[in-house]
Amino acid sequence: MELQFRNHTPIANKWLIVLSGINKLAKDKQGKKLYEQHHFHIPKSWLTVRWTRTLIKQTIAYLSLSDSKGQLGVIPLNKLSSTIGCSIRTVVNNNKVLESLELIKVNSLWGNLVSIELKDYKENFLDLYPDKSDRKQHHGAEILSEEEVPHYSKTGYTTIKREAIFDLFKINNVNELRMACRALYIYEKEVNVGGNETAHITYQDLKGILPKYFAFKANIKKAFSVLKSLFSIQPLEKEDIAETLLTNQKATPSLIEKLKSPFIIMFSVRDDKDSRHIHKREYIEGGIVLDSFCFETKIKPIPEIQQQSLIFEFGLETVRRAIRNMLTIFNDGYTEERSKLVDGLDFKPIQTLRNYMKQYQGGHIA
Known part of the structure; x- marks a missing residue:
């Protein structure tokens, strides 16, 4: 029995925030401090667990294996553990964590086979809610299922190509995996929604989510080189930052904040994985x-x-x-x-x- 991953996996922006880690230094479009947990309506319980490399991958895998109703069907745990690079025991322990958060329902069948359901799929994982008003649907909401009931998104979601999901599975360092999740969110915000040709992740964006021992320029550059199969990347420093940003974007408060960064990673998702x-x-x-x-x-x-x-x-x-x-x-x-x-x-x-x-x-x- 093979695992069948979706062609495009929808995922709420708030999940990319959770999996990358809350940015304690985040600022809004006006340059004011932004409290991500409150802005993205993230339940406190989701932030009480330790999001390990395997737990991040397993959550992403479940999203990619589910249908439009959050049903995964029968999952062979040995196949799943091999796909995300861990033991079956780790998968079982991760399931217990997700069950304790009331995010999934697991039914043991026989051997290594289980059936899994993502609970309250649209609300919990896509940030989509039934819309009985005339509110305009969030971009792309109409393709997530065949249901006629319109939905709206509180804080947005993105979609990830199957090949990009496999790239995430190959990442072995938890900090690099968190950086990739944060980059996917920024790409959604600045390119897919913002209409820019490229996205820019600043030192502040990463310093706020990475542990102190890792948040150094050399480490960050090295980590992004590992992500080159998923992203096209160009580091910018000093005068290159101002020249590049002011040429391609309007001088908004958020852009002014970026100009203060000692270095910036300019990036885009590769064409064959966008x-x-x-x-x-x-x-x-x-x-x-x-x-x-x-x-x-x-x-x-x-x-x-x-x-x-x-x-x-x-x-x-x-x-x-x-x-x-x-x-x-x-x-x-x-x-x-x-x-x-x-x-x-x-x-x-x-x-x-x-x-x-x-x-x-x-x-x-x-």
Whole structure:
């Protein structure tokens, strides 16, 4: 049994704050002190535990393994422990920590198999709440599930590409892992929401979350070099900071604060791992692929929201492979035997497509 990670993993900004550590030196857009725990509505209990390297990775893994309702299904603990680089005992102990925080529900099955559910998934992990008003939805909220009930986000969320998740799993130093989580939050804030071409993480951003023994320029630069598979990075110092920032951005209070930093890391998520950028392209191509699938199988067009949800969860190439497998079986026409053969394929995207065929059938093939 293989672990099936999502194509794009949504994660609330507040979780990137928790996993990176509260920044005691944080400031808002006006340059005033910002209390991150209160600003992001982070429960105090979440900050009472020690977020170890494996606990951070395991939390990220659960988010990436869940569906849009927070259901992970059956998880083999040996596979999970191998993926995040620890023992099964550590995974079990981490589960107890997350259960004590009332974040997950674990049911032991047999051997190393368990079923896991993320409790209050949308509220706890995506910071999304049902919206009965005319409030404008947060950017991207419409693709997280096929439900018609609109949701709004209190403090925002980002999405992380599957390949970027695997990069996080490869990080062996907890401080480097925390820096990566903080960088993903800053990238969401400054690039995806702020509209800048690149993001900038200052010495103050990192000094406020890192232990004193680690918060030195040489250590930080070395740590970011480890993260180069995920980020494109350019360190800036002295006059380079002012020249670069004042050329590309407006002189806001937050920018003035950045100019005070002794050094800055200018960075961006690599193009092949930039979730927001990639899923825009995937949606366009995926729509064409799925419309063609509907035509060939003689079913009614799948609604756009369901097309987006399918591509968002599994990825364009995975959906293409599932369609090829199904059409190969049905290539010579529909029979009960072929229908049962498709139903028996143990490949989640195929089962999702099969459900669509049954739901939107307009011809005999379904």
